[in-house]
Amino acid sequence: MLVTIKQGDFESLNDVSLIWACIEPTITQIRGKSYIVKSEAYATLNPGQRALLMFQVLYGHTSNGIEEFYFHLSYLLSNKDVWSQLKKGMQYFEDFDMLQILEDMDVIFQSMKTEEFKNNTEQRNTLITDIDRNAELFASMNLLNKSFSVTLLSTIQRVAAYIRNNANEFVQLID
Structure with missing residues (x-):
C-alpha cells in the first residue's frame, strides 16, 4: 500500500518525519497484533516497504537507552525470520555499516553464556535487568x-535519501 502524500509535504519533511x-x-495496522497478522501485512509490502518496516x-x-536496546535486540534475535529480514533490509538500503553492527550483535548475542541465547528462546526469558547483573553483557551492549x-x-x-530518490516505491504523490 502506497501512502498518499502531497508533493510539497514530501519535499519538506525532514528525514525522520519522511x-x-x-x-x-x-x-x-500491525502494532499489538499477532505474528500471523504481522506476517500477512508484511507479505503485502513491496521490497522497499519491507526494508523500511524492518528499519523502523x-x-x-x-534509541531509548541501553536497557531497551538490549531487551529489544534480544527479542528480535529470538526470531530468526525477523532478524534475517532486518539484515535484508539493511542490505536493501546498501547500509553496510549498520549491517556490520547487526552481524556483530548476532555474534555477541550467540556467544553469550546465558540460557536465553544458547537455546534461542522467547523474549519472556530475557529481562531488562539481565544487563545490570552481568558486567560482560553490559560492556558488550554498551559498546x-x-x-x-x-x-x-x-x-x-x-x-x-533512498525514499526521496525512489518515491514510487513508497508514496503516491498528489498536488
Whole structure:
C-alpha cells in the first residue's frame, strides 16, 4: 500500500518525519497484533516497504537507552525470520555499516553464556535487568549501543535519501 502524500509535504519533511510518514500506516495496522497478522501485512509490502518496516522496527525500539536496546535486540534475535529480514533490509538500503553492527550483535548475542541465547528462546526469558547483573553483557551492549548510535544518523539519512530518490516505491504523490 502506497501512502498518499502531497508533493510539497514530501519535499519538506525532514528525514525522520519522511520515514515515519511512509511507514506509519503499516505500523498502525500491525502494532499489538499477532505474528500471523504481522506476517500477512508484511507479505503485502513491496521490497522497499519491507526494508523500511524492518528499519523502523529496529529504530523505533532501540534509541531509548541501553536497557531497551538490549531487551529489544534480544527479542528480535529470538526470531530468526525477523532478524534475517532486518539484515535484508539493511542490505536493501546498501547500509553496510549498520549491517556490520547487526552481524556483530548476532555474534555477541550467540556467544553469550546465558540460557536465553544458547537455546534461542522467547523474549519472556530475557529481562531488562539481565544487563545490570552481568558486567560482560553490559560492556558488550554498551559498546554495541555506542556503535549503533554513531551509525544511526547516517542510516536515517541513507534511508530517507533512498525514499526521496525512489518515491514510487513508497508514496503516491498528489498536488
